[in-house]
Amino acid sequence: MNSQTLKNHQAHHSGICAIIGPPNSGKSTLLNLFLGQKLSIVTPKPQTTRNRISGILTCEDAQVLFLDTPGIHKSEKALNRMIVNIAWQTLAEADLILFVLDGSRYSGDRAMSRLERDLSPVFKRLKSHFQPLLLAINKIDLIGSRPRLLPLIEHLAGIFPQAEIVPISALNAEHTTELLRLLIQKLPVNLPIFPEDQLSTLPMRFFAAEIIREKLILVLNQEIPYSIAVEIESWQEIPEKNLTEVHAVIYVARQNHKQIVIGKQGSRLKQVGREARLELSSILEQRIHLELWVKVKPNWYENRSFLQELLPESGLT
Template sequence: MSNQEKFKSGFIAIIGRPNVGKSTLLNRFVGQKVAIMSDKAQTTRNRIQGVYTDNEAQVVFIDTPGIHKPKHALGDFMLKTAFSALSGVDVVLFVVNATEKIGPGDRLIIERIKNVEVPVILLINKIDLIEKEELLSIIASYQDEIDFEAVFPISATEGDNVPELVQHIKDIIPEGPQYYPANQVTDHPEYFIVAEFIREQILHLTREEIPHSVAVQVQSMQRNEDDKVEVQATIIVERKSQKGIIIGAQGSMIKRIGQNARREIERLLDDKVYLDLWVKVQKDWRDHQFQLNEFGYKRDDY
């Protein structure tokens, strides 16, 4: 770029109900996996920043926990985290699911974003799962509620209309500096992402048996004598029965969790990994602020 002053940058909040595809979209934006994906609600607990950079602009995307009615201290943390992302951003992306009618969760978000003073773009995701003629009525049902700066029907999994969306974001964000190096795709430390990858496999493999009463702590990451990155991590659950499910018969489940997570971690680090997993019971950890702090859900994050 000949004139560096014309470089643009902006912070973009991605908000929406659980399971509308926000994490998939974030990963699509940055071109690799930085957020975990699951068909379970409330997969994302902290705000995860993904960074897109090209010669013209740098766009910092903030993924947020799905908006839901909190049932415990962790849920309360997640809700406050999601809404706090609306302050200090340049654009808000409101993601909805094309296959579901507008519901109370959507209206809760709409009430909060009505007073936002930055452009709000409606993203109707999962258009690959509906007939094209359904789209106009879906758009109209949301436009009756609020006046959006723009509407983009997209498919985060297939990539439909995502390049056009990125171009539109670049058009409307202000001139600004490059906050992160061009090759950096997230501001989270590797410890955090490694823990999230392990948690993703637990959600995927245990299905309904282990709900969201699981946390993962990475104790250490260091190179061992075999020149592998040795990762020591603890899986925390709330009950003994959950510990048994995660370990599985003759350790079969924890072995599968470890194998799948190791593949993802090796892809992230571009290195050989030795993953050592332990399971620990901490009763009702989601309702104790000290333990929430210990596992990375700190009150000063919102």
């Protein structure tokens, strides 16, 4: 069946949807909701996502390759600039752009000047992309009365007259089905690209490293979560035992961070290991033997070859 035949009968849409927006706006939460499964890590701290995360949604009339991206923000730090670059680069590959912003931050007093201050350079750059644009105003569950959103909606409609604007709550799945339907209709009429049971283009070991990093971010404070990297050193599947053995290294940037990550008598590291193992085990439906090591790699975020390994899509050569 070719795409013309599909057009004449029930149209099947497929394509790439890039999910972008400021840090902490709920991009990864929304991706997970669309997929009906947690794929991208989520924490209350900004700059959680560091890579481009692919998630494939297959339904009867559509297949969407979602690309969740790191939050776009301004920073002097090389690592942050690299991860923001990953987000912008992703747009070039997308058929459709889904921009997610935190509506609760832009409602109420002085909200529009805050929006201008935070996002006007981002909007300017976004305007140079010509793909269809959907603007999701997220976290509406945090906004007491809906009319408080009107100035934001009007403002966004003024900047992006062609865009669809949809207020949603990714946390409570409010208006997210409507958003997904809209999004699918805007994708090209095309056949599916991936097998229907494929959930991502990334390997499981990548997600294992992310799960460990998520558990670390959740137990650590201040700047430490931002100077941690996780790498899977070995991954061995032993089918006859229904077991996977995973060895992972947690890199910290400073000697004194090592003890903080390990905790008193290893308690913090044990907690992280236990939580990551349980999550991995339930995803893979098998037993997991997880070993974690903490290594000091001084200022790893300035080490180009290490960064290249860690963030292969950053464009670093």
